[in-house]
Structure formats: C-alpha cells, structure tokens
Amino acid sequence: MSLPKSFSQSISELEDSIYLNHLDRKTRIRLYNLLAREYSFVNQVKSINNAEKALVLSKEINDSAGIASAYRILGSIYSQNDNHFQSLEFFLQALDIFKSRNDSLGIANVYVSLGHYYKRLKRIEEQIDYHEKSLIIFRSLGNKSRIGVATHNLAESYLLGGEFEKSRELVKESIQINSDLNKLSVLSSCYNILGKLEYKIGNKDSAIINFEKVLEISKKLGDKSQKLATVDALINLSDIYYELNQNQLMLDYLKQAIEYSNLTLLDDELSVIYLKLIKYYANSEQFDSLQFYLSEFQSINTKRKDLQLNNQFELIKSVEDSYYLQKVNNKLEKSNLIQATRLQLAYFGIISVLIILIILVWSLYINIKKNKKLARQQMIIQTQKNHLEKLNNTKNKFFSIVAHDLKSPLNSLKSFTDILSDHFDSFSKEDIKNFSNEIKTSVGNTIKMADNLINWARIQMEDVSVDKITLNVAESVQPIYALYRNIASKKDIDLKLEIGENLKICVDQNQLEFVIRNLLNNAIKFTKRGGVIKLSAQELNDKVEIIVEDNGVGMPDQIKENVFKLESKHSIRGTEGETGTGLGLMLCQEFVNLNEGELLIDSEENKGTTIKIRFDKAL
Known part of the structure; x- marks a missing residue:
C-alpha cells in the first residue's frame, strides 16, 4: 500500500496518518521512519522514539529494509550528539542489512551518512571516500536526484580538503542537475559552496554573486529554504564587505543573519555571528554595543549548553526507559508464569489425591510407585528452588552494578554542570572547553555502559538468537581494525594486524564483531601510551584461533580468577581514567x-x- 500523501507532508500530517486504521504494517513502518527523520532536525528524543517504534514493528514482520532504515536514522541522531561509538554501530548494522539485501540505493544512502559522520570528526580523507562511493552507486543506478545530492556532498568535501578544481567541477554538475530537477533547496546550498570556493581563491565579486543567488532562492522558498546555507551566505557576505571596508553593509548582513537564525533556531550560527560583532565593536571602541553583544553571546551559549545537556540527558533517559519497560514486561511474564504454575500444581494435587485413593483400593504396589513419583517431583522442586535463588543473587548484583556504574558518572556530570553554572565568569575559554570535553566523554561512556548492561540482561533472559554464516576472518576483522587503529593512534598505541587470507569460521557475524570490538577496546583502555597491541589469527589443528595481545597493565591474579563471575564484578578504570562496568x-x-x-x-x-x-x- 502507498502512503496516504506524498513524503513532503508536515510533521503533524504524518503523525495524523500514523493512526489511520486501514494502513498496513509496512506503510506504518515507513511513516515511523519518515517521522524519525523529520524530527531529527527539531526534537531528537521524539526522533529516537519513532525510530524505535519502526524498529520494533519491522522486527515483528521481519522487514529488513525497515530495520536498516531505522538503524541509519538512529546512527545520525547519535552522531549529532557526538556519541560516535554508538552511531558507528548503528551505521554498520544498517550497511550489513542493505548489503545482505543487495540494496544498492540503501547502501549508497548509508555511505552518505558515513560521509557526514566523518565530516563531524573532521576526517576529510574518509569523508571524501564515502561520498565518492555513494556517487559511484547513484551514477550506476541513474538516480538523477541522488546524483545531484552526492555531487553536492563531494564538492563540499573537496572544498574542505583544499582541492578547489575538483570541487568546482562537481558543484557545477550539481547546479545543472538540481536546476533541471527544480531542487531549489539543494541548489541554494550548491551556490553557497561555489561562493565559498570563489571567496577562498580571492574572487570576491564572483563570490558575492553566488551568495546573493543563495539569498534569492531562500526568499523564494520561504519556510522550505535551506536554513544553514542561507545563514552561511549572509555571514560570508558580511566578511567580504568587512574586508572591502564597507562596514555598514557588513553590519546589515550580520543583523539579517541574526534575525534569520532566531527565526530558524540556529543557535550555533548565532554564536558565530555574535563573536564577529563583538570583535568589530571592540576594535571600533563602541562599548555599549560591545556590552550588548557580549551579553547576547553569553545568553545563547548558556542556552546551547543547557539544550545540549538536556538532549544528552533525554537520550540517556530514553535508554533507561527502554530498559525499565523491558523489566516491567519481565515481571508480568514472571507473574503469569507463577500463576500458571500454581494452577498446574493444584491440578496435579487433585490427580495425586485420586491416584492415592485408587492405590489404597487396588494395591500396595501402586502406592510404592506413587511414593517414588512424589520423590522425583520433590527433587525437581528443590532443583528449581536452587535455580531461582541463583537467579535472584544474579539479579541483586546486576542492580548493584546499575546503581553504582550509572549513578557515578551522572553525579560526575552534575558536578561539572554545577561548577560551570555557578562559576562561569571565572573560567577561561580553555577551561570551559576542557569541562565540555569531560562532560562529553562522561555521557558517551555512560551510554556505552547502559548498552552493555542491557545486552547482558538480554542474554540472561535468553533473548539473543544466533545466526551463523561462514565468514572469512580477515575480511570480517579488517573494517574493525581500520576503525580501532584510528582510536589507538589517539593514545599513541601501535595497533598491528597479522591475519592469514584463507581462515574461515562459521559464527554469527554481528556477535563475532561485537567480541573483537570489545577486546580491542579493552586492550586500548588498559595499555599505556606508546604501547603495542597485536590482532592476529592462525589455524590450530581443526580450530581457528583469533588473538588480541597487548603489553598493557595486565590483571592481578584476584581479578583474573573472577573475571567471568558476576558476583565479583566491579568497575575498573583504564590507564587514562576510562570507565567501564566490567x-x-x-x-x-x-x-x-x-x-x-x-x-x-x-x-x-x-x-x-x-x-x-x-x-x-569451517569446511
């Protein structure tokens, strides 16, 4: 069934469409994913909620395309909040599904997302690589609309990398395509890229012409304009006129940029504009205006930080709510199981009485047989009791880990924000930057802890399936090695790879990759700067052995002996204070x-x- 209206519906119309009774489940999944994508720009918590609804419904009907689309959206949201580890997990899961479906369009769209992911990490080489891959696929499909977007993305990437001629060639191609298709929003962003390119090479007149085209298209589109391109064009025009000593024009464009940013809630861009005005009024000794924009700058930065912290808290709360919802469901299932067991015991009790009466009447032999049966039942009951006691002890330890390892970083996060709030004026920019980095790291680690806790709980509830396939070890490990080599290099650790070409095993690919990522993450965590980690694999008789070896701090005997016992589990910090649940x-x-x-x-x-x-x- 097709969607009730086109995909250009407003958010409110999409939400109304969700509740139409005649929709089939696949259509509902597409609507949830579309809502998640639209909300990702304005309300990330609602975006996650809709993506998770799409994910649950997709899994119920085994809609792999819906699952992959939800993973891609979740990856984008977590990337926007600098949760790069979880974001990459979602992107790679989406990519795996699209590849298994031979869905070229889906694969190319994930490559686009990965290009934006590496742009946020300021990794130009990887950014260019993924946008090139997406463009190759879109060209092979003959998808003009997506070619227009991909050439725009690659042109911007080459501009950031300083390859101006390549950028010019691609942005002109994108302008032609989007003009033919009347894709005005993308077209305005293309003119913005061309304007910045001309500005960088000193062609101010040409730059002004292109930036004015951005504003002309933005005015034509109204509410549907490309917001970031519009504000960026206004800021660049102000910079050009400042260099031309036309200060009044410079101020006019900056004030237009302020008005537009306030209307479109672009707080990051407002901070940039206020800094330019602060610099100008400080140099021109206009102290009243300087004081005004200093106050505005402090106000918008406080708002941004509060919003960022609130978003991060809401993301954590979303994970926490999911966990507790699962916990409530488990309690209900256990309650139903207990009730069913009681009815079953009552039934067996009645039968037992009847059997005893028959035994008393008919024969002593039947009585002996009955006694033996009761003895066996008693043994089963005792075994079940012992098992329940063990599960209860495990549950208590699990909650103690949750209480300690999630509460501690959240308390730390509160301490940082209290300090910033109470003593903001006494800190330098460098101090504030350091505090922000600490807060970002703490939030990222907390979400990773929650993920591990939920994964462990799912395994204990036997809610994990194993989908075995034959894998080439080298091919499976290579992407993980490439990712963690970058992470290790940030700690000056040499991560080596030594794996033969023809080693094959039959395992669940996602679970194998999870294990290797965790082992590499632990190795980096507990290896000091300048250390060495080796990831290798070899054939050992009829086995394949994968080895992660480091020259880090090692484990004391007491920890090594109890490493797989939950009752002995406690947090261990890495060589540079990295946290974990153990x-x-x-x-x-x-x-x-x-x-x-x-x-x-x-x-x-x-x-x-x-x-x-x-x-x-594997054979």
Whole structure:
C-alpha cells in the first residue's frame, strides 16, 4: 500500500496518518521512519522514539529494509550528539542489512551518512571516500536526484580538503542537475559552496554573486529554504564587505543573519555571528554595543549548553526507559508464569489425591510407585528452588552494578554542570572547553555502559538468537581494525594486524564483531601510551584461533580468577581514567559460548594480557 500523501507532508500530517486504521504494517513502518527523520532536525528524543517504534514493528514482520532504515536514522541522531561509538554501530548494522539485501540505493544512502559522520570528526580523507562511493552507486543506478545530492556532498568535501578544481567541477554538475530537477533547496546550498570556493581563491565579486543567488532562492522558498546555507551566505557576505571596508553593509548582513537564525533556531550560527560583532565593536571602541553583544553571546551559549545537556540527558533517559519497560514486561511474564504454575500444581494435587485413593483400593504396589513419583517431583522442586535463588543473587548484583556504574558518572556530570553554572565568569575559554570535553566523554561512556548492561540482561533472559554464516576472518576483522587503529593512534598505541587470507569460521557475524570490538577496546583502555597491541589469527589443528595481545597493565591474579563471575564484578578504570562496568569480557564470553567457541585469558600484572578465542574451522 502507498502512503496516504506524498513524503513532503508536515510533521503533524504524518503523525495524523500514523493512526489511520486501514494502513498496513509496512506503510506504518515507513511513516515511523519518515517521522524519525523529520524530527531529527527539531526534537531528537521524539526522533529516537519513532525510530524505535519502526524498529520494533519491522522486527515483528521481519522487514529488513525497515530495520536498516531505522538503524541509519538512529546512527545520525547519535552522531549529532557526538556519541560516535554508538552511531558507528548503528551505521554498520544498517550497511550489513542493505548489503545482505543487495540494496544498492540503501547502501549508497548509508555511505552518505558515513560521509557526514566523518565530516563531524573532521576526517576529510574518509569523508571524501564515502561520498565518492555513494556517487559511484547513484551514477550506476541513474538516480538523477541522488546524483545531484552526492555531487553536492563531494564538492563540499573537496572544498574542505583544499582541492578547489575538483570541487568546482562537481558543484557545477550539481547546479545543472538540481536546476533541471527544480531542487531549489539543494541548489541554494550548491551556490553557497561555489561562493565559498570563489571567496577562498580571492574572487570576491564572483563570490558575492553566488551568495546573493543563495539569498534569492531562500526568499523564494520561504519556510522550505535551506536554513544553514542561507545563514552561511549572509555571514560570508558580511566578511567580504568587512574586508572591502564597507562596514555598514557588513553590519546589515550580520543583523539579517541574526534575525534569520532566531527565526530558524540556529543557535550555533548565532554564536558565530555574535563573536564577529563583538570583535568589530571592540576594535571600533563602541562599548555599549560591545556590552550588548557580549551579553547576547553569553545568553545563547548558556542556552546551547543547557539544550545540549538536556538532549544528552533525554537520550540517556530514553535508554533507561527502554530498559525499565523491558523489566516491567519481565515481571508480568514472571507473574503469569507463577500463576500458571500454581494452577498446574493444584491440578496435579487433585490427580495425586485420586491416584492415592485408587492405590489404597487396588494395591500396595501402586502406592510404592506413587511414593517414588512424589520423590522425583520433590527433587525437581528443590532443583528449581536452587535455580531461582541463583537467579535472584544474579539479579541483586546486576542492580548493584546499575546503581553504582550509572549513578557515578551522572553525579560526575552534575558536578561539572554545577561548577560551570555557578562559576562561569571565572573560567577561561580553555577551561570551559576542557569541562565540555569531560562532560562529553562522561555521557558517551555512560551510554556505552547502559548498552552493555542491557545486552547482558538480554542474554540472561535468553533473548539473543544466533545466526551463523561462514565468514572469512580477515575480511570480517579488517573494517574493525581500520576503525580501532584510528582510536589507538589517539593514545599513541601501535595497533598491528597479522591475519592469514584463507581462515574461515562459521559464527554469527554481528556477535563475532561485537567480541573483537570489545577486546580491542579493552586492550586500548588498559595499555599505556606508546604501547603495542597485536590482532592476529592462525589455524590450530581443526580450530581457528583469533588473538588480541597487548603489553598493557595486565590483571592481578584476584581479578583474573573472577573475571567471568558476576558476583565479583566491579568497575575498573583504564590507564587514562576510562570507565567501564566490567561486563565487557562477560558479554564476550557469553557470545563466544553461544557460537560454540572457547575464550582463554592469559594475563600477568604489569606485563600485559593475551586473549584467545577459538572456533571450529569451517569446511
């Protein structure tokens, strides 16, 4: 069934459409994903909620396209909040699904998202690589609309990388395509790129012409204009006229930019504009105006930080709510199970009485047989009691971990924000930047902790399936190695890879990749700067052995002996204060066991750790 109206509907119309009774589930999934995408620009919490609804419904009907689309949207939201680890997880899951479906359009769209992901990380080489990949696919499909977007993205990437001629060639192609298709929003952004290119190489007159085209298109589009391109054009025009000593024009464009940014809620751009005005009024010694814009700058920055913290809190709250919702469902299931067990016991009790009466009447032999049966039932009941006690102890420890490891970083986060709020004027920009980095790291680690806790809980509830396929170890490990080599280099750690070409195993690919990522993450966490980590694999008789070896701090004997026991679990900090729940290795052990493998640890304090995982060699 097609959607009730075109995809250009407003958010309110889309929300109304969701509740139409005649919609089939696939159409409803597409609407949830579309709502999630639209909300990602204005309300990230609502965006996540709609993406999760699409994800749940997609899994119910095994709609892999809906699942992949939801993962891609979730990846974009987490990337916007600098949660790069979780964001990349979602993107890679979406990419895997689209590849398994041979969905070229879906693959190319994920490449676009990965290009934007690396743009936020200021990794120009990777940004260009993914936008080039997306353009190649869109060209092969003959999809003019997406070619117009991809050439725009690649032109912008080349501009950021200083390759001006390549940027010019692509942006002109994009302008032609989007003009033919009347895609005015993308077209305005193309003129903005061309304007910035001309400005960078000193062609101010040509730059002004292109920036004015952006404003002309923006005026024509009204509410549907490309907001960022419009404000960027106004700011660049002000810079040009400042350099031409036409200060009144410079001020006019900056004030237009302020008005437009206020209307479109572009707080980041407002900060940039206020800084330019502060610099101008300070140099011209207009102190009343200087004081006004200093106050505006402080106000907008406070608003941005409060909004960022609120968004991050809401993201964490969303994860927490999902966890507690699952917990409530589990309690209801357990309550129903207890009630069913009681009815069953009552039924067995009645039958037992009847059997006893028959035994008393007919024979002593039947009575003896009945006694033996009761003895066996008693043994089963005792076994179940012991098992329930063990589960209860595990539950108590799990909640203690949640209470400690989630509460501690949130308290730390509150302390940072209290300090910033109470003593903002006494800190330098560098101090504030350092506090912001600490807050960002704390929030990222907290979400990773919550993810590990929820994954562990799902395994305990036997809510994890294993989808085994035959994998080439080198091909599966290479993308993970490429990612963690960059992460390791930030800590001056040399991450080496030594894996043969023809090693094959039969395992669940997602679970194998989870294990290797966790082992590499732990190795980096507990290896000091300048250390060495080696990821290797080898054939061992009828097994394939994957090894992660480091020369880090190693494990004391007490921790090594209890590393897989939940009752002995406690937080361990890395060499530079990185936090964790201590559940990572337990999750690795669980996933390896689910895939009929074996995990071995050899560690010596102050000398390093070697972890080996072994699986049967695939034929």
